Structures are given as structure tokens and as C-alpha cells.
Amino acid sequence: MSHNLPFRLLVLFVLLTSVTTLSAQIVNIEQRRIKTDTTGLFGGLHFSFAGSKTTKSIIAFSGGTYLELKPARKKDRCYNRDLWLFLTDFNLVSGNNEKFSNSGFGHLRFTRKLGKDYSKLGNYVRWETFAQIQYNDLTKIGTRALGGTGPRFKLTDSEVSKFYFGIAYMYEYQELIDPDELLREHRMSSYFSFTLLPEESVTFISTTYFQPVLKDFGNYRLSNETTLALDITEKFTFSFSFNYNYNSSPPSEVPGSTYYFRNRLAYAF
Numbered sequence: 062m063s064h065n066l067p068f069r070l071l072v073l074f075v076l077l078t079s080v081t082t083l084s085a086q087i088v089n090i091e092q093r094r095i096k097t098d099t100t101g102l103f104g105g106l107h108f109s110f111a112g113s114k115t116t117k118s119i120i121a122f123s124g125g126t127y128l129e130l131k132p133a134r135k136k137d138r139c140y141n142r143d144l145w146l147f148l149t150d151f152n153l154v155s156g157n158n159e160k161f162s163n164s165g166f167g168h169l170r171f172t173r174k175l176g177k178d179y180s181k182l183g184n185y186v187r188w189e190t191f192a193q194i195q196y197n198d199l200t201k202i203g204t205r206a207l208g209g210t211g212p213r214f215k216l217t218d219s220e221v222s223k224f225y226f227g228i229a230y231m232y233e234y235q236e237l238i239d240p241d242e243l244l245r246e247h248r249m250s251s252y253f254s255f256t257l258l259p260e261e262s263v264t265f266i267s268t269t270y271f272q273p274v275l276k277d278f279g280n281y282r283l284s285n286e287t288t289l290a291l292d293i294t295e296k297f298t299f300s301f302s303f304n305y306n307y308n309s310s311p312p313s314e315v316p317g318s319t320y321y322f323r324n325r326l327a328y329a330f
Contacts, residue, residue, distance in 0.1 A: 087270045087284035087306065088166050088193065090148070104128035105329040119156035125149050146170040166195040172213070185215045189229065200319070201312040203236040209250055223256040231272070237312045247275045262292040283307040300325050 108124035130145040151165035170191040176182030188210070195205040211229025231250040236243055254268040266288045273281035283306070290300040305320045 087272060087282055088168060090168060090170065100131045100133045102128065102130050105327060107325065107327050121154040123152040125151060142174045144172040160198060162199060164197040166193060168193045187213045189213050200315050201238050203238040205235045207231055207233040221258045225254045227252050240313060248272050249275055264290040280310045296328055298327050
């Protein structure tokens with residue numbers, strides 16, 4: 062038996078158990094929104110660390126934050142129109158001076174309800190503006206910076222089944238590594254998302270993104286993330302997620318199709 066086999070199996074195990082943004086081409090924002098009618102700052106954080114030493118040493122870090130700010134009502138306004146969302150996520154797995162995974166992102170989003178006061182328009186249509194920076198060594202993304210804007214539509218008004226559709230213009234700047242390549246592209250970013258709440262402590266969420274280049278719809282990225290979340294206590298939640306990504310024009314030596322699955326224990330405040 063090869064002496065490197067236990068080490069390779071350990072690396073694979075750590076990658077699977079600490080995965081956050083390992084293969085993600087598209088960051089799923091829908092599943093990180095906080096649903097609340099209360100004003101103020103809300104959020105949470107997650108962090109994990111793993112280490113082992115056999116014939117070789119390996120360490121793994123992963124973590125992130127999610128913050129949502131809903132400003133208090135103004136005197137001349139009957140309801141809250143604005144919402145800010147800020148997200149970060151990172152993942153690092155290394156051993157013996159070699160990085161097996163190194164990825165992360167930061168995302169900022171501003172959302173405003175359209176219409177005045179408690180109008181029906183404001184209940185069903187919002188306008189969003191966003192910016193993001195991302196890196197991922199496994200998919201050869203040295204730096205990806207993007208920004209965009211567009212409407213978000215609420216398709217249903219049920220408390221146990223919620224459906225949303227969004228579409229936006231997005232400008233993307235991307236530096237690829239090995240080989241070095243610089244891309245500047247205008248894309249459409251659209252998504253369809255639904256949330257099912259069969260029980261008070263059970264949540265099922267699925268989101269699909271479609272991001273084609275505007276001048277060439279044959280050049281596109283497709284992503285789906287599906288999550289089942291179970292509330293253990295008021296503050297702790299366990300979830301299982303499966304993510305599939307497809308890129309019709311991936312960087313050299315990067316597969317067009319990637320996927321990962323993840324178990325997570327999260328604390329919210």
C-alpha cells in the first residue's frame with residue numbers, strides 16, 4: 062500500500078467536511094437571506110478548524126459571517142423600504158506547504174421595496190443592487206469582481222410556500238490563473254427560488270441561477286443549490302446542502318460540471 066494513501070484519504074475527508082465555496086462558480090445569496098419583520102441588525106457566524114498529523118500534517122479552516130441590516134422607520138414613512146445584506150465566506154485546506162483548497166468571497170447587497178407605504182407593488186417587487194469579490198484556486202479564479210442591478214419578484218403570498226424570481230444586469234471582471242487570462246463580460250443574472258416550510262422546524266430551499274453572456278447566450282453558467290435545514294434549538298440549526306455548477310466555457314483543465322455537498326451546524330443571533 063502506498064504511504065501517501067492515508068494522507069490522500071484524510072485530505073479528501075477534510076475537503077468534504079469543511080467545504081464551503083470549493084467548487085462554486087455562482088454564490089447563492091437566496092439561502093442566506095434572513096426573514097424578519099423587525100428592524101435592526103441581525104446575523105450570525107460559522108467557523109470550523111480541523112487538524113491532523115500522521116506521516117504528514119494537514120490543517121483546515123473555514124468560516125464566514127452573514128449580516129442583515131433593516132434601518133428603523135423614518136418619521137415620514139409608514140414602513141421599512143430598505144435592507145442591507147453583507148456576506149463573507151472562506152475555506153483553506155493545506156498540508157506540507159501545499160494548498161489543497163483556497164477560496165472565499167465577500168458580497169454586499171442593497172434592496173429597496175418599490176411603491177409607497179403598504180402598496181401591493183412594494184409587497185411583490187423590490188429593486189436590488191449588489192457587488193461581490195471572489196477567489197477560488199480550484200477553479201483557477203484569481204480574482205472575480207462583479208456588480209449589478211435589477212428587480213426581484215415575489216410570486217406567491219403563502220407563509221408555507223414562497224416562490225421568487227429575479228433578473229439583473231451584471232458586469233463581471235475576472236482574472237484567471239494558470240494560464241493567466243483577463244475577462245470582462247456583460248451578463249444577465251437570473252434566478253428562481255422557492256422555500257417550503259412543511260413544519261415549524263423544517264425548511265426546504267432550492268435556488269437555480271442562470272448567467273449567460275449577453276452577446277453570446279451559448280456561453281453561460283448554471284447553478285442549483287438545494288438545502289434541507291432542521292432547527293435543533295432557537296439558535297442552532299443543522300442543514301444538509303447539495304450544490305451543482307455547470308460552466309459552458311470553463312478555464313483550461315477545469316471541468317465544466319462540478320458539485321459538492323455539505324453538512325453545517327450554524328448559530329444565529
